[in-house]
Amino acid sequence: MSETRKVIIDGVEFEVEIEGEGTEWSATVEGKTFAIQIPDAAPVSKKKRSGGGKKKKSGTVSANIPGKVVTVEVNVGDEVAEGQVILILEAMKMQNEIQAPVTGTVVSVQCEEGQAIEANIPLVVIEPVAQPDEE
Numbered sequence: 001m002s003e004t005r006k007v008i009i010d011g012v013e014f015e016v017e018i019e020g021e022g023t024e025w026s027a028t029v030e031g032k033t034f035a036i037q038i039p040d041a042a043p044v045s046k047k048k049r050s051g052g053g054k055k056k057k058s059g060t061v062s063a064n065i066p067g068k069v070v071t072v073e074v075n076v077g078d079e080v081a082e083g084q085v086i087l088i089l090e091a092m093k094m095q096n097e098i099q100a101p102v103t104g105t106v107v108s109v110q111c112e113e114g115q116a117i118e119a120n121i122p123l124v125v126i127e128p129v130a131q132p133d134e135e
Helices: none
Strands: 002-009 012-021 022-029 032-037 060-062 067-072 085-091 094-099 106-107 121-130
Touching: 085 121
Parallel strands: none
Antiparallel strands: 002 012, 012 022, 022 032, 060 121, 067 085, 085 094, 106 121
């Protein structure tokens, strides 16, 4: 494994090429190569990347800021699609369309038109449709 790093030694910046494994390493600085031993060196692990898989979404809808419910577009038992507007919330003199985070069935509506709501309180709960890979 070989990589190039910038290091600062006594206030002077150098470009250093380091190469090695375990406790035995070499560092090349301005054409000069030095042998380095690191007795307590743990193996350098590569950074793990996210698998990019689908994250399971919650069917609980809440507002992240307090506001007033202008309209509720769904009722218990309604089928909703992900992205469908389920209610309109007025917050900071702006009307915000709140969308369904998942496709599924509305199992609970815990707000009504004209109601003042606090932040992070569940407003609508949607039971997600089971995906084929989740069975």
